[in-house]
Amino acid sequence: MEATPLGDEAVELCSSNGLLVTALDADHTLSCSSYPVLPGRLTDPQLAALMKVQWIQESLKDAFIIGVMDSETCRAVKSLNLACLPGRCLEDFDRPDFWEALPCLETLKIMVLGEIATLRYNNDKLQHRYVDMSRAIIPFKELLRRIAGRDSIKNLHIGWASGGEQATGMFARNTNLLPAPFLDEELAPSPYMMDDILVFPHVQHLTISNSWMTPRALEWLVAAHREYRLQKLTLDSISLQVLPRALGGRLPEATTKVRLESQGPCDVALDWPFREWSWPQVLDAISPDVHFGLLGKTTRNSRNPGALKEIELISCGHSAINHPTWCLTELDVNIYQPILLWTYGPSTSYFRSRHIALEPHMPPVICDNWLATIIQFMPQAEADALRAIWGATIGWQDADSILAATLDGFQPGGTGRFSAVIRATGC
Template identity: 25%
Template sequence: MFLSQPPPRRRRVMPKAPVFHKSTNIITWPADKVPVEIFTLIASYLPRSTIQNMRLVNREFEAKVSEYLFRVVVVPFKSEIYGISSALHGEVSDSAGSVTIQDKGMKVFEGFGSRIRKFALSFEYDEYRLAYPPLKSDQEAITTFWGIYRWPFQNYNRYTQLEGLEQTADETRTMAKALGYLKTANELGLSIDGGLGWLPGPDVNALVVEKGEKPVVFGLSRFVPDPRHKPTRCLKTYRACDPASAFSQSNTRMYHAYESMLIEAGYHEDNVDAGVRLMMETETSSEVEATTNSDGSAAAFTSYASQAMESIFRHMNSPDFVPCRSVNDLIDIQKHKTSEQPLKPNDLTNAQKEMLLEIEWAQRAFLQSYAVAVIDNPSTFENIRTLTIARLPSGHLPTLRRGDFWQSLKHVEKLSLGVIPDWREISKQPAGWVQDQKTQPSLAVTVAYQIFHEQIARRANIKTLHFEWICGGEYATGMYSRNQLILPAPLVRKPTHMVCRTRQFPVLYLPFVEHLSLKNCWVSPHVLNDFFENQKYSLQSLKFDSVSLSAPIPMLADPGPGTQIGNGAGGGVPTQGAIQHAAAFAQATAVQQALQAPQPAVNFPNGPPNIQQLLATTDPVPNGLEWLAIRFGSWSQLIDNHTPGRRLADIRYDRNIGEEPMSRPSTKLKKMEFHSCGYVRVNLDFEQSMLDSPDAPGLPLAGKKDNNYGSIMLNPNDYYLATIVNHISHMETATLENAWNIEVGWPTRLKNLVAESKFDGIPDPGKGRFAGVIEATNLN
């Protein structure tokens, strides 16, 4: 008999996952099908924050997006340290925020160094941190059997963070190792600003601040701007604390001051709180006030600049807002007490001086390490073709005058150099106190000329050169900076050589430079003429951006200081010095004109003519063609002498009012480009009335600022700083337009710059400035 088998146990079968077929129209990511060029194209329409989020989708997204994101990288040097901007500058491609060159930063270099094409290091001060310096006690805590007391430091006490930053900057081998990973980079950049240049302080342009733009290294950002939140009514730059909380703020800062003392004295953190409270309880109110206010850092936080910005924003939000302010409007906005301003550029607190001093120490160590890292690793930079030094204080220029530095960058073909002229020198005296010595910014001309003459001019590899002053001018912001504080171009060794004509001074010669660009500077006519002559066998293209001519300097003249220093005036009425030089000027004008035109030299049987007679040529022209007569020492004359295009003599000949012109001298110049060029007034004692508008000039804007907070601004006690003249004669306007198709006045595309300039009190921005391109023709 057979026993039946029990029925088999049924197994529970899990339902199968659904299989999606192509016929179901379910969209899936086509792995490794989309080329990196498509990713790059899409990324070009996105803000950086969105591109960073795209890296989180999957590994393919991360790899292909990073190619675009990390192509251009600007890394702030230890940005979390006090005094250094915590935000990454410009086109920064860093997903973690701040990148350092040690520890985590080194891993970033290892992982992404091969993707970087443009790399720069930045080391820049933060003006807000300078206005409210980090707390640093000038006394140390000493423990005795009867308690704790305070005593002044025997040696100069450093800001701990900046001292550590300087020590890090001294690690040359670490920097060299980090830079060694940039094997595929073809452009190297640097940006340094230590706050020793022009400080705007309360002179803030709200229209510029509202845009939130940051200084860039490699030009305009490649990323679409991130969506901005509605601007707060109180700007961060000079925000004020609630007056009701001033007492608590003071107590808080005092607590941290004592806390720092005890920590430096070696107290364990468990005992610090009790020690701080003991010190606070045993101090009198007067001692507390003296301690917290000794460096100015715990003074009342109410900033009159922030109140001014509040008033401005109220005005901007009104229905009848027009982006322009008159002098009277500016005065009304800025009537607040200057004593409440946290940052007074002309009267820094001791803490602010110490901060600038220690930043300068750290930056000097940083730049020296940077230079040595480049010198010791020439093979690392074999692929570098472009060197962009976006910002560099003039005091640091001598560090880059080393020949071995430029020899290590022997393949660099394109150099861009922006220099911040120093307005002050901060030094520590033997007694331990810090001295703030004001200096003339025009002295930067000498150090800039030296680096060009001694190093750049000798480098046959450097074919393209750009130079600019980062100080004042048409693009500067603020009432006290816009359209003024313009330095001479470093085409001569000293600023005095730009105007002194008692003898011939050497003019810069760049025998290998083929493409030159100058920005934000002024030149005297005779120096610019000599520079053209120097470069005619090498220079192929020339670009002038906000470059201005002064009035012509008479032969044998050596102009001294004018009489209107600091307010942009001077020269409206011929001075005694100009009258004395009139005869020499007349003779030089006659000789110059005789060389330019096929006619006898001009004679003056009745003595020297007046100034206006000296300014026009004597070439006869028919009615309606007066624009063919040009002023001696004008832009029209310089362009006519050196243009690669048509000359006025060619136009005269074509119109049958002149002889056939002689063939032009041999030159390689093929293109001249102008952007917002015109004239400036220099506060020196020589004739400049030919630059004046026929309308009666009013009191210069700067003269009307003195009653506001001019006393706390840096005093431009420098006679070689020039001021824009927003005027050009109707006759020269016609010459530029008819002869070379040059446009006079700012075009409509600069409407934002016009609004910002009007906000700074410039009544007619762009008036008298011209722009255009002149290219070579087939004329011989």
């Protein structure tokens, strides 16, 4: 592929990564204000257009809800996918007559879109107001509480359609990650902030995606379903909140070597023990198969997985919420220092200048304590344990996805992430 940018200078382009350069921008700081759409300074016509889109969404949503309740055909529906439901619409679906109109529903997917602003007319004037994305958490939780007891639903997939590693752009990727909808209405973060776990007694396959969780919440979730029908738990792009060093989240200073027999020519030697709230500690507690006890070490595994036969982990890692006492710099220095060194290193100078140039034209930053930032780092000892004990794959395999993150100014996609499948013996 060949493109001709300004100055009639021919440029050879590789098309495999999906990029097309149409002009050389010698000084991007001069061109930002000339963009037709500036997210932080929307014009009145642009706001009016957004308002019309919102009206259309509301009309479609109302028509859909009424149609389901009035249609006899919908009584036989077995699968429902609410793929990108705006947070403001959650309360409209939290009504018993809607769900009673779906008596045969077996598979349900609810992905909620966190919203950063509201639009409404007040005295014939259009008002545009920025809001916390996290305000959708409680309505989401209440909606799930509504459907939790429905005995027809066997497959449930819940999560967020915005933020995290699935978002694109230097202001969106790896940020604005919302919590799994189990967060308690706490005034300030604490180790117990997500202990109010919802139980789905009839669900056999539960998937939680694109969210952050506390390790306590994940352990409690598995324990709470032990006496019910949950057979498979899928964690898709789940980030565990790292415990601040002031609360005991430091990496162990003194470790010993534990040797594991491997199928290769050499045994594997792991550093032991692991820090509090680490993935190895959590998987030890919830695994339906191998755990620390089988390695001759102290374990927190109940050895009674109940109906749970499989845990699938897809691109899981760590995060830090935005609260001042729980943010990145409050973590162990060995965790946040590599991140800061890379962020302010020479390889990111272009993206830092680009970020500075674009920031005045972006929506204002609202201090939302419940949003998290993905940490593109995992201690080597923990990665080694995940690989050796549970057969985890570290990082991503898709080359395009790995590259895409670097084009937004981040480390290669999949840095600090792992995937694994843990099956009970005999399954």
